[in-house]
Amino acid sequence: xxxxxxxxxxxxxxxxxxxxxxxxxxxxxxxxxxxxxxxxxxxxxxxxxxxxxxxxxxxxxxxxxxxxxxxxxxxxxxxxxxxxxxxxxxxxxxxxxxxxxxxxxxxxxxxxxxxxxxxxxxxxxxxxxxxxxxxxxxxxxxxxxxxxxxxxxxxxxxxxxxxxxxxxxxxxxxxxxxxxxxxxxxxxxxxxxxxxxxxxxxxxxxxxxxxxxxxxxxxxxxxxxxxxxxxxxxxxxxxxxxxxxxxxxxxxxxxxxxxxxxxxxxxxxxxxxxxxxxxxxxxxxxxxxxxxxxxxxxxxxxxxxxxxxxxxxxxxxxxxxxxxxxxxxxxxxxxxxxxxxxxxxxxxxxxxxxxxxxxxxxxxxxxxxxxxxxxxxxxxxxxxxxxxxxxxxxxxxxxxxxxxxxxxxxxxxxxxxxxxxxxxxxxxxxxxxxxxxxxxxxxxxxxxxxxxxxxxxxxxxxxxxxxxxxxxxxxxxxxxxxxxxxxxxxxxxxxxxxxxxxxxxxxxxxxxxxxxxxxxxxxxxxxxxxxxxxxxxxxxxxxxxxxxxxxxxxxxxxxxxxxxxxxxxxxxxxxxxxxxxxxxxxxxxxxxxxxxxxxxxxxxxxxxxxxxxxxxx
Amino acid sequence: xxxxxxxxxxxxxxxxxxxxxxxxxxxxxxxxxxxxxxxxxxxxxxxxxxxxxxxxxxxxxxxxxxxxxxxxxxxxxxxxxxxxxxxxxxxxxxxxxxxxxxxxxxxxxxxxxxxxxxxxxxxxxxxxxxxxxxxxxxxxxxxxxxxxxxxxxxxxxxxxxxxxxxxxxxxxxxxxxxxxxxxxxxxxxxxxxxxxxxxxxxxxxxx
Amino acid sequence: xxxxxxxxxxxxxxxxxxxxxxxxxxxxxxxxxxxxxxxxxxxxxxxxxxxxxxxxxxxxxxxxxxxxxxxxxxxxxxxxxxxxxxxxxxxxxxxxxxxxxxxxxxxxx
Numbered sequence: 001x002x003x004x005x006x007x008x009x010x011x012x013x014x015x016x017x018x019x020x021x022x023x024x025x026x027x028x029x030x031x032x033x034x035x036x037x038x039x040x041x042x043x044x045x046x047x048x049x050x051x052x053x054x055x056x057x058x059x060x061x062x063x064x065x066x067x068x069x070x071x072x073x074x075x076x077x078x079x080x081x082x083x084x085x086x087x088x089x090x091x092x093x094x095x096x097x098x099x100x101x102x103x104x105x106x107x108x109x110x111x112x113x114x115x116x117x118x119x120x121x122x123x124x125x126x127x128x129x130x131x132x133x134x135x136x137x138x139x140x141x142x143x144x145x146x147x148x149x150x151x152x153x154x155x156x157x158x159x160x161x162x163x164x165x166x167x168x169x170x171x172x173x174x175x176x177x178x179x180x181x182x183x184x185x186x187x188x189x190x191x192x193x194x195x196x197x198x199x200x201x202x203x204x205x206x207x208x209x210x211x212x213x214x215x216x217x218x219x220x221x222x223x224x225x226x227x228x229x230x231x232x233x234x235x236x237x238x239x240x241x242x243x244x245x246x247x248x249x250x251x252x253x254x255x256x257x258x259x260x261x262x263x264x265x266x267x268x269x270x271x272x273x274x275x276x277x278x279x280x281x282x283x284x285x286x287x288x289x290x291x292x293x294x295x296x297x298x299x300x301x302x303x304x305x306x307x308x309x310x311x312x313x314x315x316x317x318x319x320x321x322x323x324x325x326x327x328x329x330x331x332x333x334x335x336x337x338x339x340x341x342x343x344x345x346x347x348x349x350x351x352x353x354x355x356x357x358x359x360x361x362x363x364x365x366x367x368x369x370x371x372x373x374x375x376x377x378x379x380x381x382x383x384x385x386x387x388x389x390x391x392x393x394x395x396x397x398x399x400x401x402x403x404x405x406x407x408x409x410x411x412x413x414x415x416x417x418x419x420x421x422x423x424x425x426x427x428x429x430x431x432x433x434x435x436x437x438x439x440x441x442x443x444x445x446x447x448x449x450x451x452x453x454x455x456x457x458x459x460x461x462x463x464x465x466x467x468x469x470x471x472x473x474x475x476x477x478x479x480x481x482x483x484x485x486x487x488x489x490x491x492x493x494x495x496x497x498x499x500x501x502x503x504x505x506x507x508x509x510x511x512x513x514x515x516x517x518x519x520x521x522x523x524x525x526x527x528x529x530x531x532x533x534x535x536x537x538x539x540x541x542x543x544x545x546x547x548x549x550x551x552x553x554x555x556x557x558x559x560x561x562x563x564x565x566x567x568x569x570x571x572x573x574x575x576x577x578x579x580x581x582x583x584x585x586x587x588x589x590x591x592x593x594x595x596x597x598x599x600x601x602x603x604x605x606x607x608x609x610x611x612x613x614x615x616x617x
Numbered sequence: 618x619x620x621x622x623x624x625x626x627x628x629x630x631x632x633x634x635x636x637x638x639x640x641x642x643x644x645x646x647x648x649x650x651x652x653x654x655x656x657x658x659x660x661x662x663x664x665x666x667x668x669x670x671x672x673x674x675x676x677x678x679x680x681x682x683x684x685x686x687x688x689x690x691x692x693x694x695x696x697x698x699x700x701x702x703x704x705x706x707x708x709x710x711x712x713x714x715x716x717x718x719x720x721x722x723x724x725x726x727x728x729x730x731x732x733x734x735x736x737x738x739x740x741x742x743x744x745x746x747x748x749x750x751x752x753x754x755x756x757x758x759x760x761x762x763x764x765x766x767x768x769x770x771x772x773x774x775x776x777x778x779x780x781x782x783x784x785x786x787x788x789x790x791x792x793x794x795x796x797x798x799x800x801x802x803x804x805x806x807x808x809x810x811x812x813x814x815x816x817x818x819x820x821x822x823x824x
Numbered sequence: 825x826x827x828x829x830x831x832x833x834x835x836x837x838x839x840x841x842x843x844x845x846x847x848x849x850x851x852x853x854x855x856x857x858x859x860x861x862x863x864x865x866x867x868x869x870x871x872x873x874x875x876x877x878x879x880x881x882x883x884x885x886x887x888x889x890x891x892x893x894x895x896x897x898x899x900x901x902x903x904x905x906x907x908x909x910x911x912x913x914x915x916x917x918x919x920x921x922x923x924x925x926x927x928x929x930x931x932x933x
Contacts, residue, residue, distance in 0.1 A: 013745070022764060033656070104645075105642065167653060171646055171650055174645075174649050174912075175642050175645045175646045175649065178645055179645060183742055202912075205912070205916075206652070206656050206915055206916060206918075209653050209663050210919075212660075213657060216760070217664065220760065221756075226749055226756035226760070227673075227752060227756045228668070228756050228757065228760075229752065230753065233751075234670075234672060234753035234754060235756075236667055236753065236931060238931045238932070239668075239927060242926040242927055242931060243664075243927075246919075246922065246926060264824045274901040293918070293919055293922060296926070297926070297930065309930050595778065597776050598782065599782055608669055631840065635905070645908060645909065648906075648909035649908075649909075650911045651911050651912075651913065651916070652916035653916065654916075655916030655917060655920050656916055656920050656923060658920075659923040659924055660927075662924060663924045663928060666924070666928050667928065684866055684869065684870050687866075691862055691866075695855070698855075698898060699851070702848075702851050703848075706844065706848050707850075709844060710841070723860075734899035801899055804895075806830025808895070809896050811887050811891050812887055814862075815883050815887040816884075819865055819883050820883060823869060823876045
């Protein structure tokens with residue numbers, strides 16, 4: 001079971017290892033690979049959109065295909081790229097940060113990944129099977145019910161699968177943080193990234209069921225003739241909007257809070273100071289999550305909810321600026337007077353602060369109901385959410401990748417390439433989206449296939465598209481950096497950045513059981529405390545003893561394949577009843593796998609004390 | 618240490634469902650899952666309440682519902698909640714045979730409930746022509762009550778597999794958390810039903 | 825390694841047995857009360873002529889109290905070690921209330 005033996009095995013064995021793995025680090029890597037793949041797809045779709053909007057009245061792609069592009073770009077980036085990349089980082093890092101050997105439910109962890117991944121594949125199968133979903137990433141009824149073909153059906157089933165995976169992941173992280181913290185790791189000693197993982201998981205737990213129900217209603221309407229959104233039979237299309245945004249707004253915080261956590265790790269490390277206002281940061285996170293649930297209707301100001309409802313939601317929305325402001329000032333104060341080192345990870349973090357602040361300010365502008373009637377469905381909104389989601393989440397993911405890459409893969413990413421990629425992407429980003437504010441204010445609506453000449457929109461769109469190309473090139477250089485570094489990158493030491501938290505007390509990459517002896521945590525930033533007291537090593541909390549580890553299993557993959565097949569059955573049974581067979585077969589496979597899981601006892605295995613002593617560094 | 622967690626009254630911990638690390642994880646995991654289920658059912662209830670009067674000139678709740686059937690179903694499910702409490706009581710006393718017996722009773726009551734529900738649906742469809750597709754009210758009614766019925770069916774399969782699997786091996790620290798998780802889940806199904814009979818049936822007959 | 829069952833060995837003494845019995849008694853009482861509430865609810869709908877303005881809130885209160893019994897007694901949420909479960913259930917109830925408010929109060933044409 002030693003890591004040396006793992007490297008010598010052939011490709012087939014390695015593939016099998018990853019297909020059956022329940023190790024949180026490997027599952028995290030799978031999430032990163034899956035999320036990265038979908039990020040490239042989403043990026044490609046973005047490029048196609050920007051090429052279409054390069055010049056007025058362009059006909060690079062048809063109107064229908066354009067609708068499919070914007071739908072898939074949004075859906076892919078939110079559900080299949082940003083969230084899985086963050087879940088991947090959480091998976092690898094969070095257990096290390098709390099001094100745990102694995103997550104609470106290793107089997108479910110693997111199931112969650114496969115559900116996400118095959119859900120994403122299912123959604124993208126639509127490209128080859130008669131057209132992708134084309135009702136926007138929000139899939140508002142009745143448009144989504146009326147949309148011909150099977151595109152939206154793929155949206156429904158694909159998101160249902162990957163949403164279930166995310167929910168499982170959220171519960172898993174919650175239980176892990178509650179029960180598996182190392183001795184001494186109290187809640188108020190947890191690193192901020194772990195805190196944001198915790199709060200994010202709570203948001204996942206309470207937000208995703210609303211999406212689940214919304215998707216079921218849409219599925220019943222489209223595939224089984226129900227009448228939830230069918231006005232002729234008394235249905236009501238507003239239900240979809242409410243359910244979607246009751247999920248959708250917390251989803252925004254599900255994305256941004258982990259990024260906040262990332263910056264709260266990177267800024268102290270590279271400022272050589274402890275995080276300023278730790279307690280305030282924790283409570284600001286909780287407050288954002290709490291308020292984040294009460295603001296969904298600000299996406300629906302123009303629906304006609306009435307002045308009272310609109311006013312309540314406007315005020316609640318503006319209130320979120322307060323905890324977010326607390327965070328911004330705490331990050332600034334963390335850097336104040338620090339001994340700052342600037343490298344790629346820090347560059348992304350530094351770029352985040354002003355970029356996100358701009359996005360936050362346009363958010364407050366949009367929260368003002370009366371003004372929102374002007375901004376609604378224009379490029380101003382597009383600019384706003386790209387400032388927070390790219391400027392916040394994507395910058396956060398890229399910062400985190402630079403920061404934790406050595407820990408995850410044992411190699412340091414190339415600094416020169418990292419900086420070039422940063423500057424290209426950063427400049428490209430602002431070129432792309434800053435002008436979109438003004439395009440929006442000039443009245444350019446979002447989701448339109450073409451714009452007309454001579455309305456003052458030409459230059460802005462041209463600049464925007466040029467910026468998108470720069471972002472694309474930046475992304476490519478980052479990709480080259482990954483390939484280059486995995487071959488020729490500098491081997492990372494256990495603690496390349498002079499880190500403060502527990503993950504830097506493990507090897508790079510960590511052994512599969514993470515900690516030979518569980519660490520004893522004596523305060524916030526445990527590794528830093530030990531360094532300051534001259535030991536530089538974490539005190540173990542237990543004598544060396546055998547370690548209990550879970551067994552790998554192929555069942556999660558089989559179960560998911562079952563659901564995958566059944567999803568095709570659900571989608572196509574409207575064409576021909578023979579497809580019902582696919583539902584039965586798929587469900588039989590999935591339920592059979594579940595049954596096998598419950599009938600076969602799985603006690604895991606033990607790593608003996610002798611083996612652990614042999615593996616001593 | 619060995620994997621044998623078999624229990625006898627001498628080694629029986631106070632709370633066998635939480636005595637192991639895995640057991641504690643299962644316990645919390647199931648509770649957190651129920652927190653999410655609360656929102657799931659709230660979404661279904663909300664949808665139902667928004668559409669309860671959208672009958673599209675088809676049968677309305679006053680036309681359809683009768684007290685007797687719902688009352689029987691309610692008593693069946695409430696009683697099954699108590700019997701699963703008895704099962705857990707015997708689990709904590711390490712009396713495996715009695716635990717299995719009470720779980721068996723719980724399952725039987727659940728089957729009874731489900732049978733009445735199927736009868737009820739069939740009755741609405743054949744006697745009133747009230748289906749999933751007849752109106753938005755129909756869609757919302759069958760979806761909400763059907764989701765609950767689906768949860769009951771899933772719980773039944775769960776407990777039957779658990780009982781059959783462990784019939785010969787008795788109670789141990791590996792399967793005690795599983796039995797306990799089932800009982801929590803089963804109580805939650807009952808909680809949902811309390812709101813269904815109140816909000817859907819009783820309130821549907823009032824207004 | 826997870827807890828060794830031998831370390832948590834506790835003899836089943838009479839005190840604990842007594843405690844469990846008392847616990848069971850409380851649970852039977854809550855069951856009786858739940859059945860009682862159910863009967864009242866059905867009775868009010870079946871036999872009283874009360875205006876729905878009053879009846880609906882009464883029905884809802886009866887349901888909430890019953891559910892409280894389920895959670896606190898049948899599911900042991902009153903016991904120690906149930907802090908996190910309580911947090912998550914109340915969190916769920918909070919999100920549930922918002923969802924219900926959205927779909928009941930601000931869903932119209």
